[in-house]
Amino acid sequence: MPLRLLKYGLSRDYPVSGDIPATPDLKPSYDVVIVGGGGHGLSCAHHLSKYHGISSVAVIEKGYLAGGNTARNTTTIRSNYITPEGIAFYKEAVELFEGLSQELDFNVMFSQRGQLTLAHTEATLRSFHARAEMGKHLGTRTEVVDQKAVEKLVPSLNMDYGGALEILGGLWHADGGTARHDAVAWGYAAQASRRGVEIHQRTEVEGFEVVGDRVQAVKTNRGRITCGHVLIATGGMNYDVALMAGVELPIRCYPLQAMVTQPLKPWLHTLVSSVSLHTYLVQSSRGEVVIGGSSDPYQLYSTRSTLDMKEHLAEGAVHLFPFLQGVRLLRQWAGITDMTPDYSPIMGASPLENLWLDCGWGTWGFKATPVAGKRMAETIAEGRVPDILRPFALERFETFRLLNEMGATAASH
Amino acid sequence: MKILTCPMNGPRNIDEFQSFGPVRAEPDPDRTADADWSRHLFRAENRRGIVIEWWRHVPSNYFFLAERDLVSNEIIRTFDASERRAQP
Numbered sequence: 236m237p238l239r240l241l242k243y244g245l246s247r248d249y250p251v252s253g254d255i256p257a258t259p260d261l262k263p264s265y266d267v268v269i270v271g272g273g274g275h276g277l278s279c280a281h282h283l284s285k286y287h288g289i290s291s292v293a294v295i296e297k298g299y300l301a302g303g304n305t306a307r308n309t310t311t312i313r314s315n316y317i318t319p320e321g322i323a324f325y326k327e328a329v330e331l332f333e334g335l336s337q338e339l340d341f342n343v344m345f346s347q348r349g350q351l352t353l354a355h356t357e358a359t360l361r362s363f364h365a366r367a368e369m370g371k372h373l374g375t376r377t378e379v380v381d382q383k384a385v386e387k388l389v390p391s392l393n394m395d396y397g398g399a400l401e402i403l404g405g406l407w408h409a410d411g412g413t414a415r416h417d418a419v420a421w422g423y424a425a426q427a428s429r430r431g432v433e434i435h436q437r438t439e440v441e442g443f444e445v446v447g448d449r450v451q452a453v454k455t456n457r458g459r460i461t462c463g464h465v466l467i468a469t470g471g472m473n474y475d476v477a478l479m480a481g482v483e484l485p486i487r488c489y490p491l492q493a494m495v496t497q498p499l500k501p502w503l504h505t506l507v508s509s510v511s512l513h514t515y516l517v518q519s520s521r522g523e524v525v526i527g528g529s530s531d532p533y534q535l536y537s538t539r540s541t542l543d544m545k546e547h548l549a550e551g552a553v554h555l556f557p558f559l560q561g562v563r564l565l566r567q568w569a570g571i572t573d574m575t576p577d578y579s580p581i582m583g584a585s586p587l588e589n590l591w592l593d594c595g596w597g598t599w600g601f602k603a604t605p606v607a608g609k610r611m612a613e614t615i616a617e618g619r620v621p622d623i624l625r626p627f628a629l630e631r632f633e634t635f636r637l638l639n640e641m642g643a644t645a646a647s648h
Numbered sequence: 649m650k651i652l653t654c655p656m657n658g659p660r661n662i663d664e665f666q667s668f669g670p671v672r673a674e675p676d677p678d679r680t681a682d683a684d685w686s687r688h689l690f691r692a693e694n695r696r697g698i699v700i701e702w703w704r705h706v707p708s709n710y711f712f713l714a715e716r717d718l719v720s721n722e723i724i725r726t727f728d729a730s731e732r733r734a735q736p
C-alpha cells in the first residue's frame with residue numbers, strides 16, 4: 236500500500252497541485268486591495284475576477300489563509316431570520332451554497348439536512364409563528380411543527396414531557412444546512428488565484444494613508460501599496476482595521492466559543508438548536524458532534540476558552556440528548572466576533588469614497604460568505620450598492636433604521 | 649472559574665454578575681442632535697485597553713463599577729458608583 240501510494244507521489248502524471256500559489260512580492264499598486272483573507276475576502280476576490288474582469292486584486296492576510304473566524308465557525312447555513320431585509324439576503328446566501336461546489340469545482344460538502352429550533356415556552360413558539368410566516372412569504376421553507384413532528388424529525392431527542400423544559404414544538408427550516416468551512420475558503424482562493432488574484436499571507440495591514448475623502452495607500456508590514464479601492468473584511472478585527480482609516484464602527488468584540496466531541500456513528504441527521512438552553516448541535520461528516528451556544532457574557536479581545544462555557548454547553552447537550560453524557564470532548568475553541576447592536580452586518584459604503592465595508596459579521600457570517608463576496612464585488616465593480624445590500628448600510632444607525640435579528644441569532648448562528 | 653470582587657459582597661464567582669458594558673457619557677436627550685444620540689446609543693467603547701464598566705451582582709441587584717482590561721481580562725479594581733460621582 237505505501238509503495239503503491241509512493242508511485243503516485245513520484246509520478247509525473249500526478250503532479251502535486253498547489254492550489255494556492257506561494258505569496259508573491261507585493262506590487263506597488265492594485266485596482267482592489269482586500270484586507271482580510273477569510274472566506275469573505277476570498278469570495279469577493281473570486282467574484283471580482285470571475286464576473287467583473289478585475290484581476291488586479293491583492294488579498295492581504297496577516298496570518299494564514301482563512302485562519303480567523305472562517306476556521307472557527309460551526310457552519311450553520313440558514314435563512315430563517317426575522318426581518319424581511321435579512322431573510323431576503325440570507326435566502327440568496329443559501330441559494331448560492333446550493334450551487335457552490337459546481338461554482339468552485341471543489342467539493343464544499345454542502346449538506347442541506349434542515350435545521351430544527353426547539354421551543355420550550357409558549358412565548359418562543361409565538362415568535363416562531365412570526366418567523367415562519369415571514370419566511371414563507373419571502374419564499375423560504377420555514378414552518379412551525381408540533382411535538383409529534385419534532386419526535387419524528389429527531390427521535391433521539393429528550394422531549395422532557397411534563398418537565399420544566401418540555402419541548403412544545405419547533406421551527407423547522409428545511410433549507411438549513413452545513414458546509415465544510417475550509418473547503419469554502421480554499422475553493423474561493425484556488426479560483427481567484429487561477430484568475431490572477433494575488434493572495435499575500437503573513438502580510439499585515441498596519442494603517443491607511445487617507446487624503447481628502449479617499450484612501451490613497453495601504454500600509455503593510457511588507458511595504459506600501461496604492462489602491463483603487465479597498466475592502467475591509469477582517470472579521471473580529473473589523474473595528475480595529477476600520478479605525479485605522481478613521482472610521483469608527485458600532486461594533487463591540489465578544490468571544491464566541493464552541494467545542495466538538497469524539498466521532499460517533501451518524502445519528503443526528505438535522506441541525507438542532509434550543510433557544511432556552513442556548514445550545515445547538517450538529518454532527519459533522521466525520522461523526523463529531525459540534526456544540527455551540529451564545530456569545531461570552533462580556534466584551535473581550537481574546538480567543539481563550541472557558542470552563543464555564545464548556546460546562547454550560549455540555550449541560551445543554553446532555554439535557555437534549557442524555558446518552559451523550561459519557562462522550563468525550565476533543566477540542567474547545569473561540570473566535571473574536573465583531574458584534575453590531577442589531578445583530579445584522581454592515582455592508583456597503585463607508586465615509587471614504589473608495590473604502591468599502593464587509594463588516595459586523597459577528598456570530599452569523601459564515602453562511603453569507605458567497606453572497607457577501609458576490610454583492611460586495613458588484614458594489615466595488617459598479618460603484619453602486621445593490622438594492623439587496625442597501626438596508627445594511629452603516630448609516631442605518633444614524634437614521635435609527637435598525638434590523639433587529641437578535642431573536643434569530645443569539646442562540647444559533 | 650473567574651472571581652470578581654464585588655464592593656458589597658466580596659469575591660464571588662463571575663457567573664453571579666451581569667455586565668452592562670462600558671460607562672458612557674449621559675447626554676440630555678432634549679439637547680442632543682440625532683447623530684450624537686446615535687453615537688451615544690450604538691458606539692460603546694471597544695478599545696484594546698482598560699475600560700470602566702457597569703456591572704450588577706444579580707442576587708443582590710447591586711450595581712457597581714469595575715475597571716477591566718479588554719485584552720487580558722484582568723479586573724483591576726471594582727468600586728461603588730458613589731466614587732464615580734465624587735470624581736470631578
Ligand SMILES: Cc1cc2nc3c(=O)[nH]c(=O)nc-3n(C[C@H](O)[C@H](O)[C@H](O)COP(=O)(O)OP(=O)(O)OC[C@H]3O[C@@H](n4cnc5c(N)ncnc54)[C@H](O)[C@@H]3O)c2cc1C
Pocket residue numbers: 270271272273274275276295296297298299300301302303304305306307308309310311312438439440441468469470471472476491492493527568569570571572596597598599600601602603648
Ligand atoms: C465559534 C464560532 C461559531 C460560529 N458559528 C457560525 C455559524 O454556525 N454560522 C455562521 O454563519 N457564522 C458563524 N460564525 C461567524 C463566522 O465565523 C464569521 O462571521 C465569518 O467567518 C466571518 O468571515 P470573514 O471572512 O469576514 O472573517 P475571518 O474569517 O475572521 O477572516 C478575517 C481575516 O482577516 C485577517 N486580518 C485581521 N486583521 C488584519 C490586518 N490588520 N491585516 C491583514 N489581515 C487581517 C484575519 O487574520 C482573518 O484571517 C461563528 C463564529 C465563531 C467564532
